[in-house]
Amino acid sequence: MKLQxxxxxxxxxxxxxxxxxxxxxxxxxxxxxxxxxxxKDGTVVKEGIKAQxxxxxxxxFDASLPIEPGDHFVRIQQSGLAEDYIVVDPGYMSGxxxxxxxxxxxxxxxxxxxxxxxxxxxxINNIHGPNARVNINSTDNSTNTSITIQPLEVASxxxxxxxxxxxxxxxxxxxxxVPIELLExxxxxxxxxxxxxxxxxxxxxxxxxxxxxxxxxxxxxxxIGPMLxx
Numbered sequence: 178m179k180l181q182x183x184x185x186x187x188x189x190x191x192x193x194x195x196x197x198x199x200x201x202x203x204x205x206x207x208x209x210x211x212x213x214x215x216x217k218d219g220t221v222v223k224e225g226i227k228a229q230x231x232x233x234x235x236x237x238f239d240a241s242l243p244i245e246p247g248d249h250f251v252r253i254q255q256s257g258l259a260e261d262y263i264v265v266d267p268g269y270m271s272g273x274x275x276x277x278x279x280x281x282x283x284x285x286x287x288x289x290x291x292x293x294x295x296x297x298x299x300x301i302n303n304i305h306g307p308n309a310r311v312n313i314n315s316t317d318n319s320t321n322t323s324i325t326i327q328p329l330e331v332a333s334x335x336x337x338x339x340x341x342x343x344x345x346x347x348x349x350x351x352x353x354x355v356p357i358e359l360l361e362x363x364x365x366x367x368x369x370x371x372x373x374x375x376x377x378x379x380x381x382x383x384x385x386x387x388x389x390x391x392x393x394x395x396x397x398x399x400x401i402g403p404m405l406x407x
Contacts, residue, residue, distance in 0.1 A: 212262075213392055214242055215249040219337070219400035221392060222248075233286060235262060240269070240281035249399045250287060257390040261398070262287040290402070326374045326404060328364045334378070334400060335360060344393040349384060356380040378405060 210230045214222040228237040228250070235250050244267040252260045266286040335357055342350050360377040363369045382401040388394035 208236070208238065210252060212237070213251045213253075213395075214244065215251055215392075215396050215399050217245075217247045217249075217399060217403055219341075219396035221396055224392070226250075230260075230262075233288065235285045235287050236282065237285075238280055238282040240272075240283065242283065244269075244283055244285060247403065249290070249395070250285070251392060251395045253390050259390050259392075259395050261290040261395055263290050290398075326371055326378060328369045328374065330404060331360055331374050331378060332364055334404065337400060338381075338397055341393050341397065344391075345397075346388055346391060346394075349388040349391070349394060352384045353381060356384070375405070 208227045208229050210228045212226050212228045212230065212235065213224045214226060216222055222243065223239075226237055226239055226242070228235050230250075230252055244264055246264055246266065248264045248267075250262040250264065252262070254260065264285050264287055268284040268286055270282050270284055272280040272282070338353075338357070342353060345353065356377040360374060363373045363377070378401055382398050382405065385394040385398035385401065
């Protein structure tokens with residue numbers, strides 16, 4: 178038996194939930210997507226999660242999920258392409274109304290991993306050099322920064338990735354071996370250059386992102402992202 182919405186006051190709910198309960202729809206009527214929860218370190222927590230995905234938000238009534246900021250929701254499109262959403266705010270909501278009301282759930286605020294955090298509306302200066310930046314109609318009081326990666330951090334990452342390579346598509350696995358071998362050689366050199374470690378890590382991330390629809394690849398990309406600052 179489907180659990181029905183009751184006409185109760187629940188101001189915290191977003192408009193989708195509000196409309197559903199006003200129309201006396203069941204939960205199944207609004208939950209029509211399936212996602213996978215992946216932790217920041219690439220661990221796949223749960224697949225087949227029923228959810229409602231919309232711009233900037235993912236709703237799920239599985240209140241037992243250990244969702245934290247920085248985790249990833251992955252949705253596979255019918256075409257096989259993977260959409261990767263980064264959790265900004267888990268948005269846990271306590272239920273109300275008892276058995277016939279709204280249960281505990283998540284209204285997670287998310288952003289697509291391929292979306293800029295602050296999309297520029299107007300570029301007003303040229304970009305030069307490895308640490309160049311763009312100011313968007315504002316005074317520049319920032320400090321230039323560049324990515325620095327420690328060799329032990331990269332070595333640890335590679336050891337976490339290696340056991341999962343066999344689960345990648347053949348061509349992706351072959352491509353992934355190239356930057357892995359390059360990074361391992363650089364680390365063994367005794368004087369690894371941070372620039373080489375960064376580029377090798379970026380290469381692994383790009384290869385992982387190119388394996389559309391593969392959850393292991395999505396997990397590997399999620400592991401590498403935080404190390405590169407994104």
